[in-house]
Amino acid sequence: MPVSSPPLALYVHFPWCVRKCPYCDFNSYAVRGEEGTAGSSQVPEDAYIDALIRDLDAQAPRGLGRALISVFLGGGTPSLFSPEAIRRVLEAARRVFGLAQDAEITLEANPGTIERGRFAEYRAAGVNRVSLGAQSFDAGMLAVLGRIHSPEETCRAAEELHAAGLENFNLDLMYALPGQDVRAAVADIERALALEPAHLSHYQLTLEPGTVFAAQPPPRLPSEDESAEMLAPCVERLSAAGFSQYETSAYARPGRAARHNINYWTFGDYVGAGAGAHGKFTDTTRTLIVRTVQTREPRRYMAAPVESLAAKFVEPHELPFEFMLNALRLTGGFERALFESRTGLKWDKIAAIIAGLEARGLVQREGSRWQATPFGARFLNDLLVRFLPAERERSGRPRHEIGALAIDAGSLSID
Numbered sequence: 001m002p003v004s005s006p007p008l009a010l011y012v013h014f015p016w017c018v019r020k021c022p023y024c025d026f027n028s029y030a031v032r033g034e035e036g037t038a039g040s041s042q043v044p045e046d047a048y049i050d051a052l053i054r055d056l057d058a059q060a061p062r063g064l065g066r067a068l069i070s071v072f073l074g075g076g077t078p079s080l081f082s083p084e085a086i087r088r089v090l091e092a093a094r095r096v097f098g099l100a101q102d103a104e105i106t107l108e109a110n111p112g113t114i115e116r117g118r119f120a121e122y123r124a125a126g127v128n129r130v131s132l133g134a135q136s137f138d139a140g141m142l143a144v145l146g147r148i149h150s151p152e153e154t155c156r157a158a159e160e161l162h163a164a165g166l167e168n169f170n171l172d173l174m175y176a177l178p179g180q181d182v183r184a185a186v187a188d189i190e191r192a193l194a195l196e197p198a199h200l201s202h203y204q205l206t207l208e209p210g211t212v213f214a215a216q217p218p219p220r221l222p223s224e225d226e227s228a229e230m231l232a233p234c235v236e237r238l239s240a241a242g243f244s245q246y247e248t249s250a251y252a253r254p255g256r257a258a259r260h261n262i263n264y265w266t267f268g269d270y271v272g273a274g275a276g277a278h279g280k281f282t283d284t285t286r287t288l289i290v291r292t293v294q295t296r297e298p299r300r301y302m303a304a305p306v307e308s309l310a311a312k313f314v315e316p317h318e319l320p321f322e323f324m325l326n327a328l329r330l331t332g333g334f335e336r337a338l339f340e341s342r343t344g345l346k347w348d349k350i351a352a353i354i355a356g357l358e359a360r361g362l363v364q365r366e367g368s369r370w371q372a373t374p375f376g377a378r379f380l381n382d383l384l385v386r387f388l389p390a391e392r393e394r395s396g397r398p399r400h401e402i403g404a405l406a407i408d409a410g411s412l413s414i415d
């Protein structure tokens, strides 16, 4: 079965933050805390942008004449970089791959790093969408989460976004926070909606291995049942405000779903540039899918951004799981034809698994689209296990495998 050439996006990773948040396992380093930079409070802006441009140039062959449908400048905290630095990266992306005329260009920003007028400058540099890490509007909760900003700073940043003509912005919120109850979770949604975002990402707090919170969980964490109870009224409130859920954690006004993330979830291609960035590339001539990953550690990456890119073919028997890990997150599911064109596999390969899941009420068909049922969506990991290659299922390691892959998908900066 021939595999088709999917749309191409670009993810660029910026690996520094003012401070490391205790719940965060992304590849990010406190500006002052990174090894070899004691005393420095600045990101090594020029050196990092030079390395990124070398990285983009080296990955030019992956373009295959496809202009980028989206660029995501994620982190870490890309808003620690100046508008001029962002302009240089976007100029290189345009030169190397070309940008589609309506390309979505998103910058992730921390409200604690935004000076007055900054968003207008980012917009002039080419950014047309912003993802703002609000997390909560409760000042005490922000302190527990180790955030560097106040609720007022988030509100000011949102005002700045409107003033700069960047109405297409996302707010990241987390729920199931320490000591949070249903009322407080809904209050956060209300405060977020008052800022008139176009998109809202609503993540359940997870204790990621290797983080401060995993080692020392904060007191009064809601149970799984309490967390699930918080979700329904939040979704109701979002829906009443005109936001539809289109993915496990993503809600958008009509026409404002994040194109970059949809490209991940529909198994599109993406170049990953920057320290620790992941990429995916479809080689249509050989019917192969290749995953790439860059060196994680920023100093090593800056020393050798070109040589350090590791690539691995995805074995055909791994493709059903990889495809489903992404596509079943979408509330609207996926077309059977998409599975075949993106993986190069015939539907027969998974028909028996799908039939079994349908019989158990975990997936359903709506017209020509397959999607997780609400029950399946609640137990998505258990559902996905069915698509793991048989030998792994037998080895009893599926949960670990899912965790590792889910983290990989997360580190592609899904806002």
Ligand SMILES: C[S@@+](CC[C@H](N)C(=O)[O-])C[C@H]1O[C@@H](n2cnc3c(N)ncnc32)[C@H](O)[C@@H]1O
Pocket (backbone or CB within 6 Å): 023, 024, 025, 026, 075, 076, 077, 108, 109, 110, 111, 132, 133, 134, 135, 172, 173, 174, 203, 204, 205, 206, 207, 208, 413, 414, 415
């Ligand atoms: C990679 S972070 C980048 C955003 C930006 N650096 C910031 O925090 O302002 C993207 C989002 O992932 C979410 N996130 C990170 N760690 C999480 C965790 N352990 N549980 C739930 N959500 C998490 C947060 O909402 C965060 O804004």
Ligand code: SF4
Pocket (backbone or CB within 6 Å): 016, 017, 019, 020, 021, 024, 025, 026, 028, 075, 076, 077, 110, 133
């Ligand atoms: S949550 Fe955002 S600001 Fe906090 S450490 Fe992670 S990437 Fe940095």
